[in-house]
Amino acid sequence: MNRDRANRGAKPPQKPPQRLDSTLSKGLLILETLATAPGPRGVSELARELGLTKSNVFRLLQTLVALGYVQATEDKLYRATLKTWRVGRAVVENVNLRDLAAPAMEVLARETGETIYLAVQEGLSVVYIDKVESTRPIRSWNPIGGTAPLHCVGTGKAILAARYDRMRARMIGHLTRHTDRTITSIKALDDEMALTRDRGFAIDTGEFREGVRSYGAAIRLPGGEPIGALGVSVPEVNLKDGDEPRICALVKRAADEVSQALGQA
The missing domain is CATH 3.30.450.40 (GAF domain)
Known part of the structure; x- marks a missing residue:
């Protein structure tokens, strides 16, 4: 009986929070920032704005460059490429x-x-x-x-x-x-x-x-x-x-x- 009362007053079990891939979420955050920026951004500027380490930002930028989503300029700044736009355009066309x-x-x-x-x-x-x-x-x-x-x-x-x-x-x-x-x-x-x-x-x-x-x-x-x-x-x-x-x-x-x-x- 006591156990039944306790069960009636108990809250239903909560679903565990959804786990996000940290590396993926950080990379997407960098890409979104570059895609909406009025001009190229540097590693230090991105790290400061996003609260990430410079080494982390640099490593993720290299991955985005290799995949064609980001381009490095001659003065070591980074900007989003039109591949980002093409992906978004494909979504829109659907x-x-x-x-x-x-x-x-x-x-x-x-x-x-x-x-x-x-x-x-x-x-x-x-x-x-x-x-x-x-x-x-x-x-x-x-x-x-x-x-x-x-x-x-x-x-x-x-x-x-x-x-x-x-x-x-x-x-x-x-x-x-x-x-x-x-x-x-x-x-x-x-x-x-x-x-x-x-x-x-x-x-x-x-x-x-x-x-x-x-x-x-x-x-x-x-x-x-x-x-x-x-x-x-x-x-x-x-x-x-x-x-x-x-x-x-x-x-x-x-x-x-x-x-x-x-x-x-």
Whole structure:
């Protein structure tokens, strides 16, 4: 009887804590740090930042170099290679972005009545990988597989703003004019990207096609990296008072919903 009372009051046995491989976890920590660093890092700097010994950091860096994930510079600093990006890209490609984005795109199409695009970055352009056609007599049109410059359209500007610190240098000399509203100076683009980041959506005021505006918001992976963008393309003749802020809020909400779905995929 006493034993039964004791058993009823006892806590269920706890599962033993999951054991992590110390070497692997430290190596991944170094790789993550280098992948997100704005520039190459030294052994001493990494050791101090991560709370590891210099000998441990050096040994792990040599392993990462041998595997192709890290590259040593001439001044004995280290940086992540594009192999890290390729592995991440392969993971992303296994996620069917079109399926995940489809419900949000349908809602966005119903609420705006305009053409909805799903776009991803390719070089200095965006590629449209899916769309929902407008139901209006006057509508914008781009085919699936069509492209547009990053700096000219809502989807492109949204993606560009999300990774502008890495893309800015590449944009210099490539700000091609398409209409009299196209941003063609890096200073103007700096200001536009700061504004886009602050408000969470991008606006194209007819910068790629005369008389057609577009509004875009980035779709992000859980770590914040943009994987694509949703956009609403609207002929200016269709816009009424109050439409623009409403559409901007709707596209941002839709992109946020797809980003959340990605985090649960």
